Amino acid sequence: MRRGLTFRTVAAGSALVLLVGICFLILAESVQRLRVTGQRSDYARQVVLAVSAMRSDVSDLEAGLRGYVQTRNTDMLAPYASARARFPQDAAALARLCAPNADEAALASSIIEDTQDYIADYGATLIQSAQHGDASVRNSTVTDDGVQRINVLNNELDRLTSLDRARAVARNEAATRAANTAQITMTFVIGISVLLIVGFTVYLARVVVMPVRRAATMAGRLAGGALDTRLPVSGAGEVGDLQQALNVMAGSLEESRDALTASRARIVASADEARRRVERDLHDGAQQRLVSLSLELRLAQMADPPDVEQMRAALGRAAAEVTEVVDDLREMAQGIHPAILTEGGLGPALRTLAHRSPVPVEIEMVTHERFPAMVEAGAYYIAAEALANTAKHAKASSVRVQVDRGDESLVLTVQDDGCGGADYARGSGLVGLRDRAEALGGTLRVSSPVGEGTRITARLPVHLLSRGS
Ligand SMILES: Nc1ncnc2c1ncn2[C@@H]1O[C@H](COP(=O)(O)OP(=O)(O)O)[C@@H](O)[C@H]1O
Ligand SMILES: [Mg+2]
The missing domain is CATH 3.90.20 (Hemagglutinin Ectodomain; Chain B)
Structure with a gap:
């Protein structure tokens, strides 16, 4: 089956729409990835901030305690107190931010526990002892214990920072890879789309535009009279x-x-x-x-x-x-040209023909209306030749002539009961009748089955003359 142009156009259009759709999907997917990457780097920044808040809490706790123990001046405890006040909030923020990753969450909860221990076990005991004038608080081993705890805490905070940094690096690499893949795929798809559009345009030009132009040229030649153009x-x-x-x-x-x-x-x-x-x-x-x-x-x-x-x-x-x-x-x-035709019309003229015919003629005038002179003359000569043929060739016993008014035309029928077999090719009379009918814009039909008589029907348009003139 030959595929129609509509089918081809729809198929090519659908392929284009599909490709452009894929292009947009890939674009949307890349945008989504970049957005997630942006969100993640925001989150990483927040983790860094939470870690540094914890770090400043720890260093304030240590600095306040150290200043107080050395000077016994309660004013020196101010950083310790403010760090204790900030700590619950900072700890909660760190725990929340680290919760999504198990290793970071474990490290964060250990940092929070160690800081709580530092405040409850070490800091509170040390302040109490110092207030009671306990001499051991100057003992360097006590403060060494504090320094050790602080070192442990700082180490844990460093590990948390580097864990987060490693995760951020991995995320950035993944984002870069995704962006690269998207770029390559987009370039590929756009390239194929361009090729498809160019191909489709060339195809349309070859299959539609050029043949239509040739057809237009041919129509021009036909209009100019060169009817043998193909x-x-x-x-x-x-x-x-x-x-x-x-x-x-x-x-x-x-x-x-x-x-x-x-x-x-x-x-x-x-x-x-x-x-x-x-x-x-x-x-x-x-x-x-x-x-x-x-x-x-x-x-x-x-x-x-x-x-x-x-x-x-x-x-x-x-x-x-x-x-x-x-x-x-x-x-x-x-x-x-019989004068009787002009004077009396078709009826009387046909009757004079009938008188001269050796075969009995029956005339039926369904209409007595007068027609334009050329139409009446045409009908008269057609009847005359048909009756002459009946007399000459048909071996008929009777012949019937009928004049009727058809659809905007005069209809003349001459029917004999003779041997049939009338044939345009065997003479010039019938061809002449057809030429006469066609010259008047009408038609002539001959039906003459062998053995069944001959029927000649002429239809001559009534308004041809007024239209032509
Ligand atoms: N009414 C008819 N009955 C039988 N044969 C006919 C009749 N009219 C025409 N023919 C046959 O058709 C042929 C062609 O007719 P026509 O063209 O009038 O030529 P022509 O009358 O000069 O022979 C005639 O030779 C005749 O064989
Ligand atoms: Mg003849």
Whole structure:
């Protein structure tokens, strides 16, 4: 099955839409990834901030304690107190931020526990002892224990920082990889789309634009009269159908022009033939008779002495000759254009034809309306030739002539009950009738099955003349 242009266009359009859709999906996916990466780096920044808050809490706790133990001045405890006050909030923030990752969460909870221990076990005991004037608080081992705890805490905070940093590096690498993949895929898809669009455009140009342009050129040539122009049928789908239709149209135009030329030539030839016949009939008939009549009269004039009886006989012959010449001339005039047709119309004219026919003719005038002179003359000559054919070829016992008013036309039917088998190819009469009907813009149909009689139907448009003139 040949695929239509509509199918091809829809298929190519769908492929393009699919590709562009994929392109946008990839773009959306990359944007989403970049957004997640942005969110994650925000989160990493918050972890760094929470760690440094914890670090400053730890260093304030240690600095406050150290200053107080060394000076016994309670004012020096201010950083310790403020760090203790900030600690619960900072610890909660760190725990929350580290919760998503197990290793960071474990490390954070150990930092929080160690800091709580530092405050509860070490800091509170040390302040209490110092307030009671306990000498051991100056003991360096006590403060060494504090320094050790602080070192442990700082180590844990360092580990947490580096864990977070390693995670951030891994995330950045993954984001870069995703961005690269997206970029490569996008470039690939856009490249294929461009190729597809270019290919489709070239295809459309070759399959639609060029054939249509050739068809337009051909239509121009046809309009200019070059009816033998044809197109190669190479287009796809509907364009191919168009090319074929144009060729068929050119073919039938050419055929009808040839038929028209041939029928014009036949009409001219038959007019010439009719003129020759009139000339021959005048020459062989009326002219010969008039010559012999004038001879007869001359002989009668020159008879010496005039014999009345002889004269009377000569005049009688001359009168008979004149009557015959008049009959000849009337018959000839009838053949050229019967006066009765102009005066009485088709009905009376057809009746005179019927009188002359050796086969009995039945005439049925369904309408008595008068038609334009050329239409009536056309119908008359068609009936005359059809009746002559019946007499000459049909061996019929009767023939029926009907005149009717059809749809905007005169319809003449001549039907005999003879042997049938009428054939355009075997003579010139029927072809002449068809030419006459077609010259008037009408049609002639001959139906003549062998053994079933012949039916000739002529349809002659009534308004042709007024339209043509
Ligand atoms: N009514 C008819 N019945 C039988 N045969 C007919 C009839 N009319 C025409 N034909 C046949 O068709 C042929 C063509 O007719 P036509 O063109 O009038 O030529 P023509 O009458 O000069 O022979 C005739 O030769 C005859 O064989
Ligand atoms: Mg004939």
